Amino acid sequence: xxxxxxxxxxxxLVATGLVTAEHNLGYRVAPLSADDxxxxxxxxxxxxxWALRQSIGNGDEMWEGRVLASLHVLERLxxxxxxxxxxxxxxxxxRHSDFHHALISECGSKLTLAFCENLRDLNDRYRRLSLVxxxxxxxxxxxxxxxxxxxxxxxAPRAIEALSSHYLATAQYLLETYAE
Amino acid sequence: xxxxxxxxxxxxLVATGLVTAEHNLGYRVAPLSADDxxxxxxxxxxxxxWALRQSIGNGDEMWEGRVLASLHVLERLxxxxxxxxxxxxxxxxxRHSDFHHALISECGSKLTLAFCENLRDLNDRYRRLSLVxxxxxxxxxxxxxxxxxxxxxxxAPRAIEALSSHYLATAQYLLETYAE
DNA sequence: ATGTGAAAAACTTTCGAAAGTATGGCGATA
DNA sequence: TATCGCCATACTTTCGAAAGTTTTTCACAT
Numbered sequence: 001x002x003x004x005x006x007x008x009x010x011x012x013l014v015a016t017g018l019v020t021a022e023h024n025l026g027y028r029v030a031p032l033s034a035d036d037x038x039x040x041x042x043x044x045x046x047x048x049x050w051a052l053r054q055s056i057g058n059g060d061e062m063w064e065g066r067v068l069a070s071l072h073v074l075e076r077l078x079x080x081x082x083x084x085x086x087x088x089x090x091x092x093x094x095r096h097s098d099f100h101h102a103l104i105s106e107c108g109s110k111l112t113l114a115f116c117e118n119l120r121d122l123n124d125r126y127r128r129l130s131l132v133x134x135x136x137x138x139x140x141x142x143x144x145x146x147x148x149x150x151x152x153x154x155x156a157p158r159a160i161e162a163l164s165s166h167y168l169a170t171a172q173y174l175l176e177t178y179a180e
Numbered sequence: 181x182x183x184x185x186x187x188x189x190x191x192x193l194v195a196t197g198l199v200t201a202e203h204n205l206g207y208r209v210a211p212l213s214a215d216d217x218x219x220x221x222x223x224x225x226x227x228x229x230w231a232l233r234q235s236i237g238n239g240d241e242m243w244e245g246r247v248l249a250s251l252h253v254l255e256r257l258x259x260x261x262x263x264x265x266x267x268x269x270x271x272x273x274x275r276h277s278d279f280h281h282a283l284i285s286e287c288g289s290k291l292t293l294a295f296c297e298n299l300r301d302l303n304d305r306y307r308r309l310s311l312v313x314x315x316x317x318x319x320x321x322x323x324x325x326x327x328x329x330x331x332x333x334x335x336a337p338r339a340i341e342a343l344s345s346h347y348l349a350t351a352q353y354l355l356e357t358y359a360e
Numbered sequence: 361a362t363g364t365g366a367a368a369a370a371c372t373t374t375c376g377a378a379a380g381t382a383t384g385g386c387g388a389t390a
Numbered sequence: 391t392a393t394c395g396c397c398a399t400a401c402t403t404t405c406g407a408a409a410g411t412t413t414t415t416c417a418c419a420t
Contacts, residue, residue: 001374001375002374002375002376003374003375003376003402003403004184004187004373004374004375005373005374005375007184007188007402007403008187008188008191008373011188011191011192011195012191012195014195015191015192015194015195015196016195023402023403024380024381024382024401024402024403025381025382025401025402026401026402026403039288039289039290039291040291042289043289043291043292046230050226109219109222109223110219111219111220111223111299111302112223115295119291122291181404181405182404182405182406183372183373183404183405183406184403184404184405185403185404185405187372187373188403203372203373204371204372204373204410204411204412205371205372205411205412206371206372206373
C-alpha cells in the first residue's frame with residue numbers, strides 16, 4: 001500500500017480518539033491514563049444506563065429475541081483463544097460487542113447509539129489490558145446473563161445496576177492495579 | 181490544492197457526521213431530516229442538561245467569570261452580518277459557540293464535552309437554516325442572559341429549563357414550518 | 361417504443377515521487 | 391564544558407498522474 005490509504009485509515013482512528021495527530025508530527029497511539037479511564041467508564045455507564053432504560057421501554061419481543069440470541073452465541077464461545085492463550089478470541093470479542101449493542105439497540109437515538117459505540121471502542125483497549133492482567137478471574141458470563149434477564153423482565157433499575165457494575169468492575173480492577 | 185488534503189478534510193467531516201462517504205462513490209453532504217433534527221435536539225438537551233448541572237456544581241468564581249465574559253461579548257455583537265444581511269456574522273457565531281461552551285466547560289468529562297461540541301456542529305446547520313426563515317424574530321439575547329444568570333445563581337433546575345427551551349424553540353419552529 | 365450491452369466519459373482512489381518540515385549530530389565559539 | 395548555529399538525515403505532507411470504478415451514451419435488437 002502507499003501512504004494515501006494508510007493516512008485515510010489513520011484519519012478515521014483520530015476521529016474515534018484511538019489515535020492522535022499533530023500537524024507535521026504525524027500520528028501516535030492515543031495514550032492511556034487513569035483519568036481517561038475514569039471519564040470513559042463514568043460517561044459510558046451514564047449513556048448506556050439511559051439507552052438501556054429506553055430500550056427496555058421501547059423494545060418489543062423481536063428485541064427480546066435479539067438480546068437472547070446474542071447472549072446465547074456469546075455463551076457458546078470461549079473467551080480465550082483456543083489456539084493461543086496470549087491472543088484474543090476475536091470471534092468472542094465480536095459477539096461480546098454485538099450483545100452489548102443488542103441491549104441498547106432500541107433506545108431510539110442513533111446519535112446516542114453511535115456515541116456508545118465509540119465509547120465501547122475506546123474502552124476496549126482498557127478492557128483487553130485488564131483481561132491479560134486478571135486472566136479471566138471474573139465470571140463475565142454470569143454478569144451478562146444477569147443483565148439480559150433483568151432487561152427482558154423489563155426491570156430497568158436491576159438491569160442498569162447489573163450493567164453498571166459489569167462495566168465498573170473491570171475499570172476498578174485496572175485502576176487499583178495501577179494505583180501507584 | 182491537490183486531492184490529498186481535500187480528501188483529508190472530507191474524512192474529518194465524515195467523522196463529525198456533516199458529510200457521508202461511500203466507497204468509490206465519493207463524499208456527499210449529509211442529508212437533513214426531521215427525524216435527525218429531533219434526535220439531535222433531544223440528545224443535545226439531555227447531554228447539555230447533565231453537563232450544565234455538573235458545571236453548576238463544580239464551577240468556581242473563575243467559571244462564573246468566563247460565563248459572564250462570554251455573555252458580555254456576545255451581547256455586544258449583532259447577530260446579523262453588518263455588511264450583508266444574507267450572510268452570517270461569523271464573529272457572532274464564534275462567540276455564541278464560546279458562550280455555550282463556557283456554560284458546560286466545568287462538567288468534568290472531556291468525552292461528554294467533546295460529544296456536546298460535536299452535537300453543536302451538527303445542530304448548526306439546522307439553526308442557521310432556522311435563522312434565515314424566522315429572520316431573527318425570537319430574542320435569543322434575552323434567553324442567553326436568562327441561562328447565564330440562573331447558572332451563576334447556582335439554580336440548576338432553572339438554568340436547565342432555560343437552556344432546554346432555548347434549544348427546543350429553534351427546532352420546534354423548523355419542524356412546524358416543514359411539517360408538510 | 362423498450363430493453364440490452366458495449367464503449368466512452370466522468371469520477372474516485374491509489375501510487376511513487378517531489379516538496380516541505382522537524383530532528384539529531386557536529387563543529388565552532390564563548 | 392556549555393551553547394549556538396548549521397548541515398545532514400529522517401519523516402510528514404502534498405502533488406500530478408496512473409489505475410480502478412461507476413455512470414452515461416449510443417447503437418442495435420426486440
